[in-house]
Amino acid sequence: MKVTRFGIFTVLIGDRRADRVVPPSRGMARLTEFSAAAMAFLAVFAIALSSATGRLADRWASELARTATIRISAPPGQVEEQTRRVLEVLATTPGVGSARALTAEEQRALLEPWFGPDLPIAALPVPQLVEVVETGAGFDSDGLQLRLRGEAPGAILDDHTRWRRPLVQAADRLRWLGFFVMGLISLTTGAIITLAAQAAMAANEKVIRTLRLVGARDVFIARAFVRRFTVRTFLGACIGTGLGVGVMSLLPPGDADQGFLTGFGFSGTDWLLPLLVPPLAAAVAFWSTRIAALRRLKGLT
Amino acid sequence: MIELEDISYSYGKGPDLLSGVSLSLSPGGFYFLTGPSGAGKSTFLKLCYGELIAPKGTVSLFGRDVRDMTRDDIARLRRRIGVVHQDCQFVDHLSVTENIAMPITAAGQDPGAATRDIKELLAWIGLSAKADALPPHLSGGERQRVALARAVIMSPDVIIADEPTGNVDWEMSLRLMRLLTELNRMGKTIVLATHDLTLIRTMKQQVSARVLRIKDSRVALAGADL
Ligand SMILES: Nc1ncnc2c1ncn2[C@@H]1O[C@H](COP(=O)(O)OP(=O)(O)OP(=O)(O)O)[C@@H](O)[C@H]1O
Numbered sequence: 141m142k143v144t145r146f147g148i149f150t151v152l153i154g155d156r157r158a159d160r161v162v163p164p165s166r167g168m169a170r171l172t173e174f175s176a177a178a179m180a181f182l183a184v185f186a187i188a189l190s191s192a193t194g195r196l197a198d199r200w201a202s203e204l205a206r207t208a209t210i211r212i213s214a215p216p217g218q219v220e221e222q223t224r225r226v227l228e229v230l231a232t233t234p235g236v237g238s239a240r241a242l243t244a245e246e247q248r249a250l251l252e253p254w255f256g257p258d259l260p261i262a263a264l265p266v267p268q269l270v271e272v273v274e275t276g277a278g279f280d281s282d283g284l285q286l287r288l289r290g291e292a293p294g295a296i297l298d299d300h301t302r303w304r305r306p307l308v309q310a311a312d313r314l315r316w317l318g319f320f321v322m323g324l325i326s327l328t329t330g331a332i333i334t335l336a337a338q339a340a341m342a343a344n345e346k347v348i349r350t351l352r353l354v355g356a357r358d359v360f361i362a363r364a365f366v367r368r369f370t371v372r373t374f375l376g377a378c379i380g381t382g383l384g385v386g387v388m389s390l391l392p393p394g395d396a397d398q399g400f401l402t403g404f405g406f407s408g409t410d411w412l413l414p415l416l417v418p419p420l421a422a423a424v425a426f427w428s429t430r431i432a433a434l435r436r437l438k439g440l441t
Numbered sequence: 442m443i444e445l446e447d448i449s450y451s452y453g454k455g456p457d458l459l460s461g462v463s464l465s466l467s468p469g470g471f472y473f474l475t476g477p478s479g480a481g482k483s484t485f486l487k488l489c490y491g492e493l494i495a496p497k498g499t500v501s502l503f504g505r506d507v508r509d510m511t512r513d514d515i516a517r518l519r520r521r522i523g524v525v526h527q528d529c530q531f532v533d534h535l536s537v538t539e540n541i542a543m544p545i546t547a548a549g550q551d552p553g554a555a556t557r558d559i560k561e562l563l564a565w566i567g568l569s570a571k572a573d574a575l576p577p578h579l580s581g582g583e584r585q586r587v588a589l590a591r592a593v594i595m596s597p598d599v600i601i602a603d604e605p606t607g608n609v610d611w612e613m614s615l616r617l618m619r620l621l622t623e624l625n626r627m628g629k630t631i632v633l634a635t636h637d638l639t640l641i642r643t644m645k646q647q648v649s650a651r652v653l654r655i656k657d658s659r660v661a662l663a664g665a666d667l
């Protein structure tokens with residue numbers, strides 16, 4: 141679509157003359173402003189949802205990048221052999237960053253708090269420990285467990301990170317849900333503005349005919365409607381965003397180490413994100429009115 | 442300038458209102474269009490400025506077939522053809538001055554530059570006092586005068602006026618006609634529909650006007666029998 145002398149910038153700064161050719165309608169203006177304000181208010185919360193769950197997902201994901209442990213309990217003669225096999229399996233397991241068997245000294249250090257420094261570790265059936273460091277993607281612990289059972293029957297994967305992964309996924313999904321809600325809000329805003337623009341065009345058919353009679357092109361006529369709805373929507377969205385941010389700032393401050401509910405809201409530069417709402421709403425109004433108006437004008441001969 | 446070739450026109454499925462009309466209006470001409478009420482005068486004029494498009498025959502304006510024109514082309518064409526619609530058609534919430542300036546505004550130009558022209562026109566049509574009035578508050582004759590002022594403000598090549606003197610007194614009629622003859626002397630083409638045969642006879646003594654008459658769905662040049 142060609143946008144000549146009809147950009148969103150021109151629309152916002154003015155050409156009031158074009159605007160004036162359409163009679164002002166108080167009711168329509170109020171409704172548009174109210175709808176835009178309500179949608180912007182909701183958008184602020186959708187952004188907050190995305191932003192909070194995004195932070196949560198990031199934090200949990202970074203905690204996941206930790207170690208898992210494999211315990212090998214076997215009759216004394218087989219421990220060394222099974223440890224070698226476990227390390228072989230781990231070397232070919234996707235998602236495993238590195239793996240190494242703990243030395244006797246390290247194991248002793250781990251047990252020291254319980255049994256004191258003089259523990260004759262070699263003489264006891266203490267399981268051999270293997271430390272596994274995951275890559276970011278993590279490994280498939282069920283698959284690994286199965287392979288270990290085949291290769292080294294005495295090996296048990298102690299996957300203490302497993303319970304966290306679904307949480308990270310849930311947080312991620314919530315973040316996408318936030319984006320989805322934003323999309324819905326934009327589409328709904330577009331639909332409302334389109335309906336309002338169509339109603340305004342229908343109510344002003346006589347004006348449109350008159351403008352045509354004196355040589356007005358479609359873009360000139362459309363501009364009058366576009367400017368009006370864009371400005372109204374922008375104002376409404378500013379009000380709605382202001383209220384939304386105000387309410388957010390009254391919520392208890394989010395602390396990264398606390399749970400989900402207290403973390404709901406913005407932190408740091410995230411507070412700037414709602415600033416995007418009014419221009420975004422204006423852009424949605426601009427395009428919906430423009431498309432609705434030009435389409436309707438095409439049908440009017 | 443305005444050429445019609447074998448034009449037929451009817452509204453909906455009705456009988457042909459106009460049929461087999463071939464006609465050429467030459468630049469600088471002064472044309473009266475007359476005929477009984479309901480004969481199709483307004484319809485004929487609408488065909489001449491592209492508000493209606495005939496399904497049969499061709500209308501070419503300034504050498505271009507209207508059927509080949511986009512809506513934008515027609516819009517630009519209207520800037521070269523000033524039109525007084527039979528029911529005037531104003532933007533009701535704008536003042537008389539703003540309505541007269543509307544062709545300038547619609548063309549994307551600054552109407553401020555034409556302030557003096559508008560004042561002079563308003564004085565000529567006797568409506569200086571109504572410069573800020575709204576069209577719905579005007580009398581029928583006042584509306585016609587404002588519509589005429591709007592039609593001529595851009596100094597178009599062609600002025601098409603549908604009954605511009607239908608509601609004004611004789612003196613004002615002559616005054617409006619003087620405006621049109623003045624423009625005609627400047628080379629503008631004038632097409633004017635009217636019932637008023639007295640007006641036509643009077644004007645024929647002042648300008649070399651031709652009279653077109655619609656009768657039995659044909660448009661023909663009237664002879665000396667008027
Ligand atoms: N939009 C329309 N739809 C259907 N019929 C119409 C329409 N406009 C005009 N007509 C009919 O076409 C015929 C011619 O109308 P038109 O307005 O051209 O007549 P006219 O010669 O200008 O009459 P008048 O002198 O009363 O203005 C009339 O019978 C009218 O009823």
Ligand SMILES: [Mg+2]
Pocket residue numbers: 482483484527603
């Ligand atoms: Mg008529």
